Amino acid sequence: MVGGIEISHVNKEFTNPQGETVRALHDVSLSIAPGDFISLIGPSGCGKSTLLRLISGLISPDSGSVKLDGGDITSPGSDRGFMFQEHTLFPWLNIYDNIAFGLRARKIFRGSEKLVDEFISLVGLKGFEKYYPHQLSGGMCQRASLARALVGHPKVLLLDEPLGALDAFTRMNMQDEILRIRAEQNMTMIMVTHDVDEAIYLSDRIVVMTPRPGKIISVVDVGLSHPRARGGEDFLAYHAKILRLLNYTISKPEPDYYL
């Protein structure tokens, strides 16, 4: 089994437009087992997206190391699929060519045409191959973008709030879709999200982060079997636990009147 990530003592600083130095990540260590579904959750500025981009190789750490199956990550690569918050499909390519982009870029498209069709079916876009992104809804574009990230058989799939821009119902459908694909493809998945319920619904483990400086404060194992009941008792217990970790206490609202 491949797709294990080892992050050790990573520091990353940015200079913001005002010229101040922001410590996006401070001494972050995390070990992710192959095949795990991990969610990174926390308020804005906690460095969760930075951590994801470090794993993708789009940025490199100031100090510390990020390893994939023991090898240092130095640049982006097709062994780590990335799904962005916006779909980032290329508007000049139709859905088929968008999904085939990575295979063509790596010159392995010949002979794997079937693979493209397979993944188009997997995300439920059969019949839309010839459509351009602007002709499809946001949810369909995100499906295409998921297929594009998956078609090269990455060891790790990185998801940067991929469902953030979708409406609540499309979002829940896509969450089920991701779980279904995960069961079929069996790869490591790491997702950044703002949504506590989404994290609990999908993840094996939830990494809770806090800002200034960005660091991991807790890793919560979600011990629920799939399919998980949204709003079930155990589910809500995890919800409360994570909010407590993030210092949002839940107080019962005062009733309007007493009998």
Place this chain on the structure above:
Amino acid sequence: MHKLKSFLPVLFSALALITALALPDSPLHPEAQAPFLSYVFAAVLIVTAVLFFVGLKSPRYTKKYTHKAPFCCGVLAFLTVLNILTVKTAILPVLYFPSLDRVAGVLITDAAFIGKCLLYSLRLLITGWVCGAAAGIFTGIAIGVNPGARYWVYPLVRVLGPIPSTAWVPLVLVSFPTVVSASAFLIALAVWFPTTVLTSSGIGSIQNSYFEAAATLGASPGYTIFKVAVPAALPHVFIGLFNGTTASFITLVTAEMLGAKYGIGWYINWQKEMMSYANVYAGLIVMSITCYLLITFLFKFRDKVLIWQKGVIKW
């Protein structure tokens, strides 16, 4: 209402024809070979009358036509006013404003020679345009993707680009072996500048997430340039090509003054010096129709290439 609208062109062409035939010509105007304008009006009268009667039978068919009816009337009215101001009353100076019959006469009798001039011009224009567009796209991509090229070449583009091509004439004349190559160079220069600037700015304005997506999909830098940067910048490239094309028409007339043997710009200048303004207008008409067709062709080509933009951007 629709019936009235589709009848108006019939009325206007009839009035235009009556004006052309019934009013006496001013003796100041030299006689044309034939009443070409009356032929045109008569032809228009027949066509509009046929359209009108077809429209009475099937109203659905006329919808498109009636939309254009007021414009058709406007053109007929303009030609009639011009006809009255020139050959009928000689209110406009006779030397500079020849009768429309004489302009049409030139177009017919001088067609072979004007055609030859047009072919020479097109050869020059297309040679220069293709070289300029290719060089512009190449320079634009280099500046857009390579910091070194941006550092060294971009200032050069900024300094050399805005100089009008006429200003280059003294230098170009001594640097090129033939007049044709010198003229083609001037046109290429006129196309090169806007194409370069807009190609590089087009690449510069591509959102970074496209490059990031390409990188995470395993695309090499070279592949990313040709499969991401260039297609994403194409809408800008076409604006550059459009600006370059209009600049190339202006430059063509200048370039043909360098001592061309034939050419539509040269023809217009030559006839102007001969004071035969009927020929000047004939040349202008041929030139404007050619430019119109070339721009239309460019637009059609753009619509085909940028089909993915349909409904996204209109210009």
